[in-house]
Amino acid sequence: MSHHLTPLTDPAHRPHSQRLAWLASDADSNPVGTAFLRLFTDPGQQHLAELTLQVHPVERRRRVGSSLLDAAVAAARDDARRCVIAQAAAGSPGDRFLAARGFRKVLTLRFTRLSRADVDTTALAGIVERPHPGYRLASWRGTVPDDLAQTFAAARHAMDDMPMDDTDYGTVTWDVDRVRAAAQAVEQRGDHLHTVVAIDTGDGSIAGFTELVVPGDGTGDAQHYGTGVLPRHRGHGLGRWMKAESIRQAHEQYPSLDGLLTDTADSNTHMRNINQSLGYAPTHTTHQHQLDL
Numbered sequence: 001m002s003h004h005l006t007p008l009t010d011p012a013h014r015p016h017s018q019r020l021a022w023l024a025s026d027a028d029s030n031p032v033g034t035a036f037l038r039l040f041t042d043p044g045q046q047h048l049a050e051l052t053l054q055v056h057p058v059e060r061r062r063r064v065g066s067s068l069l070d071a072a073v074a075a076a077r078d079d080a081r082r083c084v085i086a087q088a089a090a091g092s093p094g095d096r097f098l099a100a101r102g103f104r105k106v107l108t109l110r111f112t113r114l115s116r117a118d119v120d121t122t123a124l125a126g127i128v129e130r131p132h133p134g135y136r137l138a139s140w141r142g143t144v145p146d147d148l149a150q151t152f153a154a155a156r157h158a159m160d161d162m163p164m165d166d167t168d169y170g171t172v173t174w175d176v177d178r179v180r181a182a183a184q185a186v187e188q189r190g191d192h193l194h195t196v197v198a199i200d201t202g203d204g205s206i207a208g209f210t211e212l213v214v215p216g217d218g219t220g221d222a223q224h225y226g227t228g229v230l231p232r233h234r235g236h237g238l239g240r241w242m243k244a245e246s247i248r249q250a251h252e253q254y255p256s257l258d259g260l261l262t263d264t265a266d267s268n269t270h271m272r273n274i275n276q277s278l279g280y281a282p283t284h285t286t287h288q289h290q291l292d293l
């Protein structure tokens with residue numbers, strides 16, 4: 001069946017990116033698929049575009065996805081982008097489509113989940129209460145308190161060497177405005193951002209952090225965002241300590257939560273070991289694909 005594409009105006013403007021959109025319709029003008037292309041606008045990521053593509057299941061294998069992809073890739077080229085990235089579940093139609101359309105697999109992400117029923121509160125308390133000489137834990141909900149804002153922004157560098165394997169992801173520069181805006185974006189969409197940090201008691205600086213986003217109504221699964229420890233503070237068990245405290249708080253404050261979901265690069269052995277030791281069990285795997293333009 002023939003189909004046509006309509007470029008759409010996308011109102012989803014964000015501080016660090018803009019998004020282009022296309023709607024694919026059949027001959028009767030029924031929508032059959034969409035494509036969204038996020039163009040990152042900050043220095044360090046202006047080479048990068050991220051694609052999300054959807055075709056209605058009954059309309060697949062009729063080249064709708066290919067037409068949407070062609071439009072998005074042409075737009076990325078027009079905008080002088082160096083590469084387009086897209087994610088799909090391992091073994092899914094999207095995974096096969098992207099491979100067939102010239103993308104290469106650059107990163108494998110393993111998703112693991114800790115079900116509320118499997119939270120071992122005694123074991124967690126044991127980890128959280130064990131002293132880590134030279135460090136103390138602190139936490140907040142929402143935006144970072146003013147007195148920690150500067151050191152928290154600096155601590156985001158802990159994510160700089162997070163394994164991204166072959167992904168041409170560029171660099172993200174964090175400052176106080178950016179950490180505040182990221183927290184406000186989560187709260188504005190109605191979810192709750194919880195942050196646990198380890199503070200170096202010697203100078204009061206943040207040595208590491210872990211973030212958890214809980215759905216606004218406190219049900220379903222919460223999602224772990226970043227966990228990072230600055231290089232000079234690694235090897236002291238801070239990652240596991242902070243994450244255990246994050247689980248403990250979620251378990252206590254959100255009794256209707258089903259579980260906690262986290263995703264980790266396949267090659268990130270340290271983080272995977274932490275999650276495994278805390279009881280997270282594998283759920284699924286996704287692949288990041290990249291098309292170099």
Ligand SMILES: CC(C)(COP(=O)(O)OP(=O)(O)OC[C@H]1O[C@@H](n2cnc3c(N)ncnc32)[C@H](O)[C@@H]1OP(=O)(O)O)[C@@H](O)C(=O)NCCC(=O)NCCS
Pocket residue numbers: 051052053054055056059060061062063064065066067086087088089092093094095096097098100101
């Ligand atoms: C991925 C998706 C957009 C493909 O849309 P589509 O309209 O079916 O794709 P096309 O018909 O243009 O397929 C082009 C080629 O990709 C490959 N392909 C697509 N789907 C495939 C599948 N399920 N199995 C194997 N190969 C597949 C084939 O080589 C196909 O050519 P062929 O049909 O001549 O063999 C669609 O399956 C979808 O919406 N999936 C869920 C969302 C998703 O994963 N999006 C991609 C990542 S953002």
